[in-house]
Amino acid sequence: MKPAPFDYAAPNSIEEAVALLARHDGAARPIAGGQSLMSVLAFRLAAPALLVDLGRIPGLDAITIGADGVTLGARVRWRDIEKDGRLSGAHPLLAAAIAHVAHYQIRNRGTVGGSLAHADPAAEMPGIAVVCGAEITIVGARGERTVAAGEFFTGALATVLDTDELIVAVRLPPWPAGRRWGFEEFARRRGDFALAGIAAFYDTDAAGRARDVRIGVIGATNRPCRLPAAEAALEGRIVDDTAIAAAAAATRASVDPPDDLHAPAAYRRALAATLLERALARARR
Amino acid sequence: MTSRRTNTYIGAAIERFEDLRFLRGRGIYVDDVPHATTLHAAILRSSVAHGLIRVLDATEARRRPGVVAVITAAEIGPVPVIPIRLAAWPSLEPFVQPVIAADRVRFVGEPIAVVVADTAARAEDALEAIALEIEPLPVVADRDASAAGAILLFPGAASNRAITYEGRKGDAAAAFRSADYTRREHFSVQRHTAIHMEPRGIMAEWDRIWGRLTIWGASKVPYPNRKILAGQIGVDPALIDMIENDAGGGFGVRGEFYPEDFLIPFAARHVGRAVKWIEDRREHLIAANHAREVECTLEIACRRDGRILAFRGHARADLGAYVRTNGVMGPRNVAQILSGPYDVANIEMDVELLLTNKTPAGTYRAPGRFEADFFRERLIEMAARDLGIDRIAFRRMNLVPTTAMPYALATINPLESTTHCDSGDFRQTLDRCLAEFDWATKSRLSGADREGRRHGVAVSCYIEGGASGPREDARLILEPDGTLSVHVGSSSVGQGVETIFAQIAADALGVPIERLRSVRHGSTGLVTEGFGAYSSRSTVMGGSAVLDAAAKLEAQIRARAAARFGCAPDAVLLRDGTAIGPDLAAIDYAALAGDGLVADGTFLNERRTHSYGAHAAHVSVDPRTGHVAVHDYVAVEDVGRIINPETLHGQTVGAIVQGLGGALLEHLVYDGEGQLLTGSLADYLMPTASDFPVIRGVALEEHPSPVNPLGAKGAGEGGIIPVGGVIANAVADALAAEGVQPTALPLSPPRVWALVEAARNGRK
Amino acid sequence: MTVRFDVNGRRAEVAVEPRTSLADCLRHHLGLTGTHLACEHGVCGACTVLVDGEAVRSCLMLAVQAEGRSVVTVEGLSNDAALSPLQAAFRRHHALQCGFCTPGMITTAHALLTEEPDADADRIREVLSGNLCRCTGYVGIVEAVLEARAAYRGHKADAAS
Incomplete structure (x- = not known):
């Protein structure tokens, strides 16, 4: 399982990296931590002519917490999120979800940008980005653009990224204190990709009703997405057993998973609803 | 037949010699053997499950950078087949595997060409340049298609059925006619396998001056494999040196004769250089033996009081595309040990071996036994429940009593092979297991709901056959410096045999273990004949051969000492590496060794040992996700005699966790086109450190084996045998309120969830 | 390409193809065969080494990505005198x-x-x-x-x- 041959470049700036990607017109691939790409190469599922290593580009590894939310540089690693004590307050959902990502060694090299670009439908970071309404900043040969996470993922392992484009950062909107949230996922073994996962959060008004309800699902659809029907079942309501049951029913009705090797569609549909119930039970505690 | 001295080392938790190199990263596995000029091989494998090779052209590949040769069937000439090593039978012959596909492929992964190049990466590059066209044929995707026979896989055979084994004892039909109670169920165990951590690997070097072949990476059965290779390649076996390096696990799969065991030595001779092939994990998953895919319709007949009168059943094994060296053993064992530790007078068990377009099957730790125990223990659990009898009382009343030893199991036809339980008290291990587990307390949890998880417990009994004959050889050498060397034909696949044999030899000779300079094993240059590591035989067979060699060496030492002392040999006292004469003069062995003393020992035995025991488990099930958690798992086994409690405990715990993998996680899944869907370790799920934290093992030595001088019984497999049955019964216990009755493994979350759903919907 | 990094406290300078994994570089170019490959796709952990003190899978890292880093293998955590x-x-x-x-x-x-x-x-x-x-x-x-x-x-x- 040796990769097909390729050339290697380690530019010192984004501009250089983008120029290399553009010049190779789809035959070059960026690599950062390589925790997804390296196994793709080992199986020869991809055979790029050039790998553009983003490892030497300064300024991509910062975690910035400010009035506009939490901004993660593309090269921020799972380990960096785990070790950043500020995040449990600044974005507890992010911290909780990222705790499920892969294993110890992978967490030391796997990056936020790599996960977003790889776009595995069961991955946590894309799911959090979508459910939170994150903005993804992209730089390419034609300049910089910002894409809403909800529009970034176009299918399993597919995104709007052009072959000459790089993710430089993702910004999660501010997380108000007192927000109710829950994250639940179910995987066969610790660190495996989830069979399904649910992230749910809402704010409460003075009467204790749920406002701005967000429910996102991973693993049970071909890309991370929100569940508008389940959100609507809770919006403006007290989150009690009845409301949760209604949201779970809406989840069952609206999630349309594929059958695959690891689970039939019916299982994932039921699992998503179960995890939603559990996430909401946690959120309202 | 017990040893004369008090044992110092046998039974002691001697820390392993092997660990000193393994822990420092200094083990020498086959890919670590230093060789400056070796070439590297990569193998083109079929991506089609069944088809005819229409185009195979390596012209372009031969021009690729670094490529030295491309070998196909055309370069080999008449293509040799791989003979059956165990339980050969004429009806099996049409189904054996050629070492390379010449015109037809029968599974995804079958070798078609070998590229030899200067680096492994370049050899892989050149695979992509081989022009290959395969005309697809209809795929025999499962047992039904195989049995139907609309597509015949082998032109020389009238069906896809290799053989049907019949396990027979008493008169099952009569017993069923007269029984108070009968029940019939259909069970299945999924295809899964060993996945030892080090993939396979071979390095072969051809010495053109002397016509010698040297082969590194030999394992398990180097002597039989040497014979097979010699016949295929036309080299005198005496000119083939099989060298056993450190081996990263075997569990029955490593070390059988595979196509690569011919192709790589052939390639080495073809190019006149050393050639190395290191299997990668992707090809391991499609090329090395699979195992365990057996389904069974099983009936039990009982008296009203719970006494089992008979078993009757029909099983079908999916053997994959070819009958390999040991491929029949698993299904054969299903027929033989169906009754396990229970006294069952009447048995009629047929096992059909069916060929399909999947990777061929072979043995994996406790072949057939894991499957048969799952079938039997599930059915017993159901029968006890139906009859309103406590499931432990039911088992206890049916266990083979001590007074019935040796106890004959079913006879297998064809071959008319019989085997006996050699000794033991099966009730004792059951009772000890219940006590260790605290059954009295834990069984109160049956069916209990704790925070949405439902709890269940179960216990099962089993026997473990081991120590296959016919023979093993050992050589003991008293070196000129007074140290000792042990050479054994048994092999190591990581069990710690170096330490075990040192313990046995040191005790047998009454010397400090530090005197044991080296223990070498498994390489054909060491002893004239050897058999290997399978069927939990290394310790018993090799150890008994070491005892024999030790007695002979001691006689030589005694004779030399007697000559020096001028006394009768009987008057010499041997102690701690010193010979002491009648006048209390002492001579160290070093002074008696001269240029070295050599003694060859052997052990012949056709009678197998049977360890036995009981396992108990406490699980909980989340009915909403189908997740099964194992909270406690206790194994009690009587192994006759414990040589090293630490290595034994390691075998037990490791085997249990492998069994939990087979019960809950592991599955080689194929689609209808014969494509393996679980082609990576991300999809083939093995247990990890966080899955099963509580595993407890207790070993007893209450009933030594009467069939070997050590009194030991094979003990490498007992840990895995009952796991599927115990876990499935515990899940059934947890979900008894719903009436959930698992009949198929693995108990994956989707399967358990679906059982709960079906049970609930069925009740509505 | 030439890559320079520290291995077990010593300076290494190795010519590798860019596609060479750190694991293959350690094993076959530097003779440090204590680092084992059991899957080559980032699942099994047998190839774990320390890079700048952090555990990483050396099959999921290119040798050229080790440029300027400090790598420690199992051999570097061992000595002849005694087990750690x-x-x-x-x-x-x-x-x-x-x-x-x-x-x-x-x-x-x-x-x-x-x-x-x-x-x-x-x-x-x-x-x-x-x-x-x-x-x-x-x-x-x-x-x-x-x-x-x-x-x-x-x-x-x-x-x-």
């Missing part, structure tokens, strides 16, 4: 059989205990869940790592003083 406390605990608890996963277990556990010498059994199991072992069932491995914590606590205290 972690290695001795592995031996005492029979935490290995075939030995193939062992170097990855040692490097991973070393990284963990260096950083978290008070890691509890659950944390140890979580971290080691990225390292497959097919022989032991993990029980002895976890016991060994738990026991070895004492040595790392002492080490950390020494470093602080």
